[in-house]
Amino acid sequence: MRRHSQTPSLGTIAEAAGVSRAAVSMALRNHPRIPVSTRERIQKIANELGWRPNPLLAEAMSAIRAGQPTTDRITLAWVTSDHRRDGWRVGPFMGRCWEGAEERAERAGYRLEHFWLGDVGGNATRLSEILYNRGINGVIIAPLYEPGTLAMQWPRFAAATIAYTLTEPRLHRANDNHSAAARVCVARLHAAGRRRIGLALAARLDHRVADQWTGGYLLETFAEGIGNDALLHRPYDLDPKSFLAWVELAQPDAIISTEPRILEWLAEAKINVPTDIAYCSLDLAKDDGAVAGIYQDAHGIGAAAVDLVAGQLLRHERGLPQKPKTTVIDGRWIDGATAPVVPEGLDHALLRKTAHLLVNTGPFGTTHPVAYD
Structure with missing residues (x-):
C-alpha cells in the first residue's frame, strides 16, 4: 500500500528530530513509552514536514490484527437536509462546524465530501445506496433543517450527528454545552448587577437543542x-x-436570547442597550466584542464529530451503537458592548463559581490527535 507522495517517511522525520524510526512511529501513535514532551516535539516536526496519518494503512493494519480483509475507506460523507443545497452554509455556526470537520478529517488522512438529501428527493435509503456503492462507510449527519428521523441503511455505516435534531435513531453525537451556556449568561449578568434577567427565546429553536437553553x-x-x-x-x-x-x-433589566434582531427592536422602541436593558446572546455569530454572550466552539464540534466516526471506522464498528455517546464541547463567554462587564474583583470569584459549567474563557484549545487508537 503506497504512502501519499507528499507524506514524509518515518526516516525523514526521525532524521529531522534526531531520534530513531521506532521512536517516531511510537510518537505518532501517542505511545506512552515516549515522554509527552518528546511526543509533542516529534509530532510538531512531523506536521511541519507535511506528515498526515494514512487511514487506509491504519485500517489495513487494524484489519490484519483482527484477521479481517482490508477495504479502502477514505471519504467521509457530510449529509445535509436544507431546502437548498448550500442553505446550511448561510448560518455562521454550520459554516464553522464544516470547517472544523474538514480540517480534522484532512489531518486524520480522510476527505470530507458534502451530500445533500435534496439530490435524491429526500430519500435517505437511496442516499445510503449511493454512499455504499462509492465505498463510503463514514457518515456525519449535520443538524437537520427540521427535527425528525432519517431512514439511512445504518448497519452499513459508522455514523455520528451534530446537535439534537436527529431524533431517531440515536447516534453518537457532538454538540455545544447549551445548559451551561445559559447558566453562565445568567451568572455573569447577575454578577454585573442585573436582577430582572429575562429569557426571550423561540421555543422552535430551543427544541433543536433539547430545550437545554x-x-x-x-x-x-x-x-x-x-x-x-x-x-x-x-x-x-x-x-x-x-x-x-x-x-x-x-x-427586564437584562435579556438573554439567540435572536440578533432584538437589538433592533429595542432600539426602535427607544430602549438603550445596555443602560436600560443589557443583552447577551447564547449563540454569537462573531467573537469581536460587539455583542456579549456565548461563542459556541462550532469548529471543535465539527472536529469532534469526525473523531466519533473515525474511531468507529478504525475499530471496525458499523451500525447503531448500543450505548450512544455524546461529546459536549464548551463554548466561550465574550465580554461585549451590549452588557456591563463584571466588576474587577468579582470576576475571579465568578469564574471559580462557574468553572464547572463552562471552562473555556480563553481561546479555544481543541486538541488534534495524530492517530486514533
Missing part, C-alpha cells in the same frame, strides 16, 4: 434566587410586537 436559564435563576416566571418569554417564534409587549409588562 431554557433548562439552564431556569436552573441558574433559581440558584441565584432571582427566578420569576414573568421573565420567561418563549413563544414558538419571536416577533417584535409580542416581544415588546412582554418587555413592557415584565420590565
Whole structure:
C-alpha cells in the first residue's frame, strides 16, 4: 500500500528530530513509552514536514490484527437536509462546524465530501445506496433543517450527528454545552448587577437543542434566587410586537436570547442597550466584542464529530451503537458592548463559581490527535 507522495517517511522525520524510526512511529501513535514532551516535539516536526496519518494503512493494519480483509475507506460523507443545497452554509455556526470537520478529517488522512438529501428527493435509503456503492462507510449527519428521523441503511455505516435534531435513531453525537451556556449568561449578568434577567427565546429553536437553553436559564435563576416566571418569554417564534409587549409588562433589566434582531427592536422602541436593558446572546455569530454572550466552539464540534466516526471506522464498528455517546464541547463567554462587564474583583470569584459549567474563557484549545487508537 503506497504512502501519499507528499507524506514524509518515518526516516525523514526521525532524521529531522534526531531520534530513531521506532521512536517516531511510537510518537505518532501517542505511545506512552515516549515522554509527552518528546511526543509533542516529534509530532510538531512531523506536521511541519507535511506528515498526515494514512487511514487506509491504519485500517489495513487494524484489519490484519483482527484477521479481517482490508477495504479502502477514505471519504467521509457530510449529509445535509436544507431546502437548498448550500442553505446550511448561510448560518455562521454550520459554516464553522464544516470547517472544523474538514480540517480534522484532512489531518486524520480522510476527505470530507458534502451530500445533500435534496439530490435524491429526500430519500435517505437511496442516499445510503449511493454512499455504499462509492465505498463510503463514514457518515456525519449535520443538524437537520427540521427535527425528525432519517431512514439511512445504518448497519452499513459508522455514523455520528451534530446537535439534537436527529431524533431517531440515536447516534453518537457532538454538540455545544447549551445548559451551561445559559447558566453562565445568567451568572455573569447577575454578577454585573442585573436582577430582572429575562429569557426571550423561540421555543422552535430551543427544541433543536433539547430545550437545554431554557433548562439552564431556569436552573441558574433559581440558584441565584432571582427566578420569576414573568421573565420567561418563549413563544414558538419571536416577533417584535409580542416581544415588546412582554418587555413592557415584565420590565427586564437584562435579556438573554439567540435572536440578533432584538437589538433592533429595542432600539426602535427607544430602549438603550445596555443602560436600560443589557443583552447577551447564547449563540454569537462573531467573537469581536460587539455583542456579549456565548461563542459556541462550532469548529471543535465539527472536529469532534469526525473523531466519533473515525474511531468507529478504525475499530471496525458499523451500525447503531448500543450505548450512544455524546461529546459536549464548551463554548466561550465574550465580554461585549451590549452588557456591563463584571466588576474587577468579582470576576475571579465568578469564574471559580462557574468553572464547572463552562471552562473555556480563553481561546479555544481543541486538541488534534495524530492517530486514533
